[in-house]
Amino acid sequence: MTVGDRMRERRLQLKMTQDEVAARAGTIKQTIYKYEQNKITNIPSDKIEAIAAALKTTPSDLMGWDEKTDDILHDAARDTVRYKDFQKIDARLNAAGHSAWMSYGKYLLSQPENVQPDAEPLPRPKIIHYLSAPAAGYAAPIEGSDYEMLDLPDGAPENADFCVNVSGKSMMPYLKNGDMVYVKRDSPLQDFDVGVFFLDGDTFIKQICQDSFGNTYLLSANPDMEDANKRVSRNSDSTLICYGKVILPHRLPQPVYRRR
DSSP states (O other): OOHHHHHHHHHHHTTOOHHHHHHHHTSOHHHHHHHHTTSOOOOOHHHHHHHHHHTTSOHHHHHTOOHHHHHIIIIISTTSHHHHHHHHHHHHOOHHHHHHHHHHHHHHHTSGGGOOTTOOOOOOOEEEEESSOOBSSSOBOOTTOOEEEEEOOTTSOTTOOEEEEOBSSTTTTTSOTTOEEEEETTOOOOTTOEEEEEETTEEEEEEEEEOTTSOEEEEOSSTTOGGGOEEEOTTOOOOEEEEEEEOOSSOOOOOOOOOO
């Protein structure tokens, strides 16, 4: 049976109309009709979840996934790193991806000792590592600098676009000299978020904020390094570019400096 066949069968079991299912799933009758008639087979995962809820069933039942496979995932792998990895993949696949993934998994389970004899290990995700570290207090270039492609380490943020090593002490105690940080491009920054910034030919890792007049400040987190802060006035001719937001486990507080 196809996904559409299972949708129709379940709807008839509940004696529901296509209009009723569509209303509960937040869509229109024509969409439900096309799904049931298999005119649309690449159904997004969020639509599968909504329709499953409307039909009082589960996405697994609509997709026709094997209950034995579900038992393996939920009982043998629950609360393990493997299960958490499964959840990350599961959340990002659409209906077609789910189907292909589960089919391949069932094939692997059918092999001796659940291993495909001639299979090569899947390559690890790669990430750009810039070799010229943006400075935490000292200038260092990044744009146009040398870089290498690294295997993404275990535990590193999967949504990072590149990584760099910190140089300097102005972001201590949160970021130390030599620490590797992971950066997401085009991520919006709020006051006191940490980013990688290009300012008039130099590159820095700093906290950012703006005042009510539109002036921008690049701030050191180190309470002893207020003199390493940078101020860019609203009417300045300076060139300020944000390369991206540094991904941290928690937001840093507003810096408080020691008076000298």
